[in-house]
Amino acid sequence: MGGLTERLYGHWNFLSIFLITGLIGSSASYLNIANGVVGAGASGAIFGCLGSLVSYFYVRKHRFGKSGKQTFNGLIILAIVNLAFGFVIPAVDNWAHIGGFISGLLSGYFLVPPKTPTFDTDYKIIQNGKSTQLIYVVIVGLLILISLMGIGHWLYEPQNIISVF
Numbered sequence: 117m118g119g120l121t122e123r124l125y126g127h128w129n130f131l132s133i134f135l136i137t138g139l140i141g142s143s144a145s146y147l148n149i150a151n152g153v154v155g156a157g158a159s160g161a162i163f164g165c166l167g168s169l170v171s172y173f174y175v176r177k178h179r180f181g182k183s184g185k186q187t188f189n190g191l192i193i194l195a196i197v198n199l200a201f202g203f204v205i206p207a208v209d210n211w212a213h214i215g216g217f218i219s220g221l222l223s224g225y226f227l228v229p230p231k232t233p234t235f236d237t238d239y240k241i242i243q244n245g246k247s248t249q250l251i252y253v254v255i256v257g258l259l260i261l262i263s264l265m266g267i268g269h270w271l272y273e274p275q276n277i278i279s280v281f
Contacts, residue, residue: 137164
């Protein structure tokens with residue numbers, strides 16, 4: 117997911133998508149899991165990349181034609197199947213996946229390049245600058261992150277933590 121996201125969005129946009137969706141996914145996990153349970157991993161960021169790819173192919177659906185629609189549908193099915201596994205397997209933190217996917221949909225939608233990218237001989241995308249939108253996405257993502265962390269801190273009940281040792 118990450119490699120394709122980076123090729124389609126560019127290095128800096130990919131970095132912002134990965135970091136923001138990972139942090140927002142972790143914050144969604146923090147808000148919705150039991151007190152004292154620790155969630156760790158990059159799955160929220162990976163689902164964020166998946167969400168940004170869904171946004172990319174949604175925005176470009178007319179440009180890519182039938183193959184773009186098939187890719188879009190395949191990405192949706194991949195997200196649904198992976199979320200279903202998360203509900204079946206108890207050790208999977210689906211809140212991080214859901215938070216990462218939704219924030220990936222939103223950040224990816226606003227960071228889609230204005231023109232269809234062109235490829236050079238190494239098949240790397242030559243990007244047009246969209247630094248203003250990148251800055252907006254980062255600022256809004258950080259505001260959402262701060263809000264989620266504040267809500268989680270407000271809901272935190274240390275007296276209900278079950279001691280492991």
